[in-house]
Structure formats: C-alpha cells, structure tokens
Amino acid sequence: MHSQVSTPSGKKPVLKAMITTACERDCFYCPFRAGRNKTQRITFSPDEMATTFQSLARAKVVDGLFLSSGIIKGSVTTQDKIIDTAEILRRKHRYRGYIHLKIMPGAEYDQIRRAMQLADRVSVNLEGATESRLRALAPKKDYWNELIQRLQWISQLREREGIRSSVVTQFVVGAVGDTDLELLLTSEKLYQQLGLKRAYYSSFHPVSQTPFENLAASSLTREFRLYQAGFLLRDYGWQVEDFAFDGGAKLPLDIDPKQAWAEKNLRDAPVEVNRASRLELLRVPGIGPKAADAILQARGIRKLTDVAQLHALASATAAKAVPYLLLDGRQPYRQLALFA
Known part of the structure; x- marks a missing residue:
C-alpha cells in the first residue's frame, strides 16, 4: 500500500x-x-x-x-x-x-x-x-x-x-x-x-x-x-x-496539553507580546514556530498594539492565542470580536 x-x-x-x-x-x-x-x-x-x-x-x-x-x-x-x-x-x-x-x-x-x-x-x-x-x-x-x-x-x-x-x-x-x-x-x-x-x-x-x-x-x-x-x-x-497528567498518569482527553498548561499558568499572568522571548511565545496556544518568528520580526519594526496586527501575523490561530496575551500592556479580548 x-x-x-x-x-x-x-x-x-x-x-x-x-x-x-x-x-x-x-x-x-x-x-x-x-x-x-x-x-x-x-x-x-x-x-x-x-x-x-x-x-x-x-x-x-x-x-x-x-x-x-x-x-x-x-x-x-x-x-x-x-x-x-x-x-x-x-x-x-x-x-x-x-x-x-x-x-x-x-x-x-x-x-x-x-x-x-x-x-x-x-x-x-x-x-x-x-x-x-x-x-x-x-x-x-x-x-x-x-x-x-x-x-x-x-x-x-x-x-x-x-x-x-x-x-x-x-x-x-x-x-x-x-x-x-x-x-x-x-x-x-x-x-x-x-x-x-x-x-x-x-x-x-x-x-x-x-x-x-x-x-x-x-x-x-x-x-x-x-x-x-x-x-x-x-x-x-x-x-x-x-504537562498536566490525571491520577492515572494520562493526559486529559478534553483539552490539548498546551492549552491545559496555559489555563493554569497564563490565564492570570498573560504574556506581553512585545517583550516575550521566543520560548515564552511558544508557550502560548495558537503560536507555533512560524508565528513566533513572525512576531519577533514584526515587533522589531514597530510595537504590536492591537489584534489586527496579530491577526495579520497568525490569522488562523490568533483567536486561540489572544486570551493568554497582552498587547502593549492591555488584554485584547474586545478587539478579538472584530475577527471572530
């Protein structure tokens, strides 16, 4: 075959x-x-x-x-x-x-x-x-x-x-x-x-x-x-x-491992896009190696301040990332609705 x-x-x-x-x-x-x-x-x-x-x-x-x-x-x-x-x-x-x-x-x-x-x-x-x-x-x-x-x-x-x-x-x-x-x-x-x-x-x-x-x-x-x-x-x-494991040393089936970690660690301490290292960006759900590199390159040219900029860099996954991010010190929940 x-x-x-x-x-x-x-x-x-x-x-x-x-x-x-x-x-x-x-x-x-x-x-x-x-x-x-x-x-x-x-x-x-x-x-x-x-x-x-x-x-x-x-x-x-x-x-x-x-x-x-x-x-x-x-x-x-x-x-x-x-x-x-x-x-x-x-x-x-x-x-x-x-x-x-x-x-x-x-x-x-x-x-x-x-x-x-x-x-x-x-x-x-x-x-x-x-x-x-x-x-x-x-x-x-x-x-x-x-x-x-x-x-x-x-x-x-x-x-x-x-x-x-x-x-x-x-x-x-x-x-x-x-x-x-x-x-x-x-x-x-x-x-x-x-x-x-x-x-x-x-x-x-x-x-x-x-x-x-x-x-x-x-x-x-x-x-x-x-x-x-x-x-x-x-x-x-x-x-x-x-990783978060259950009592049987298994991964939860109802949530992906990256999001499970983010819910525990980033929900109340979101990552500032303009200062985060590449490894810190890679901890955010929806941000993979390509998106992280694009963010690092873009913020070297200008500060990232709104979801529109983030959406342009990672259009397919911006919605997943936004709850765990700060854009110039602000949580961009309301901006996200424009791109839903």
Whole structure:
C-alpha cells in the first residue's frame, strides 16, 4: 500500500512494503505473528521488490519507499534482504529518491551502518515505553539488547561518521496498561539523548487470532494528545514535567496539553507580546514556530498594539492565542470580536 508520509523534503506518496509477511516472532498484537493462519504469507526477493518499486516510481504512482519485513531465518538474514533491496535501487536503478528502511531487532552494527548510508531514514520500533511494557507486548523481543542498543548505535554513527540518515521509532498505545507519562518520558530521553527525529504513537486495535483479540481498542483521541505533547517536547522546548497528567498518569482527553498548561499558568499572568522571548511565545496556544518568528520580526519594526496586527501575523490561530496575551500592556479580548 502507499500513503502520504512526511519526509525531509515535504509530504510524499510513499510505498509501504514488506520483504515478507511471514515471521518467526509471535508478538501478541501483530497481524503477521507466527501461527496466525488468517495472514497471507508473501515473500519477495530483493530484486523483485526493487523492480516492482521502480516501476511504480517511474509511473509516478509513488515517490518513496518504506521497507520493512517479518523476520525469517533470523534478524541478520532478514536485514540483509532489506539492505540488498536498497542497494539494487541505488546502484542498479540509480534511484535517488526517498528510502526509509526498518532496522530489525538484533541487526548487526555494520548492517545498520550500511542501511543508514543507503536510506534517508531508518526506524527501530520500541513498541513499549519500558522493558516491562515490551515484555507484555512481545515476549521474545529484548528491549535493551535488541532495540535500545540499536538506537544507541545509530546515534553513534550519526555523531562519529556524519551519516545524515534520520531515525524514528513507534509505540503501541493502550494494549498493556501503558501510561502517557511513560510514553512521553521515553520519548523525551530519545529526543534529548539519541537524536530521535520523531516518535510515532499507534493506537492499539485488536486483531483476530492473536492473544490480544479480545482487548478493547485504544482511543484515537489519546493518540492525538500524545502527538500534540510529543511535538511540544521535540519542537517547543517543553519537558515532561510541564504537562498536566490525571491520577492515572494520562493526559486529559478534553483539552490539548498546551492549552491545559496555559489555563493554569497564563490565564492570570498573560504574556506581553512585545517583550516575550521566543520560548515564552511558544508557550502560548495558537503560536507555533512560524508565528513566533513572525512576531519577533514584526515587533522589531514597530510595537504590536492591537489584534489586527496579530491577526495579520497568525490569522488562523490568533483567536486561540489572544486570551493568554497582552498587547502593549492591555488584554485584547474586545478587539478579538472584530475577527471572530
């Protein structure tokens, strides 16, 4: 299948493919787990996969490849096939477009290096936020030795050898009692310590003929709140301690995390637009990096005194920001009605 995927050069229609849908592992949530007879098992050779993708790329059906696989004959053998496919595309077909390669649990150091040399992006899916959560999801996976160590190697290769391939990970949300606090703490460490490009949060949905088939699906609203919080960690200078969690260490579902913080901290102490730092502006709901930069540039030319000026700088989100702002010492509630 193919879908729109965010890449360093913007969104692209990317083919999501697997070398094989067969797998030796029996992860409890996965439709491709060993022993599930409802799954059709299909296997491609590296040359078949590369040729199929190249024909779709030439027809402009897709503009990138995300290649994963089930594990057959061990992780090292499977990783070789993923790498071989990328080698064929880069060398034989002279493909210069976007490639994202999955790193198999337990892949070798030199394999990871070669995958990063060939790919724009690689991924190591932690699935669980902690060792115990992963054990409940996938008992045969080793959290530290198969997954975290691979993320550390990727960070080392980027730092020591200057390989530019970015790295992402994914978590399964809501199947085994995981909390938002756990997920965000792990995400924060990966962003700060290992240079993670992005954490993906995938709401659990039960699959028939798996041990989790009778579990309830996880809330898509919860997934959305995790993404909002994750972006605040990655792009806005937030820390996990800034978020409001309920008694179960979950984010509130009825309000976005940024607005929840603003209601507590800015409602009675609004931010003065003409003096605030970039980080202070980024704390205000409705003000993102582009709007913050536009405000900083505009106030260097003249003082911002009314909502019309703010609306011109951030037209789509000015209404959301205004309750938490001062414009030249005044709260601009009444002016806002003109632009409602």
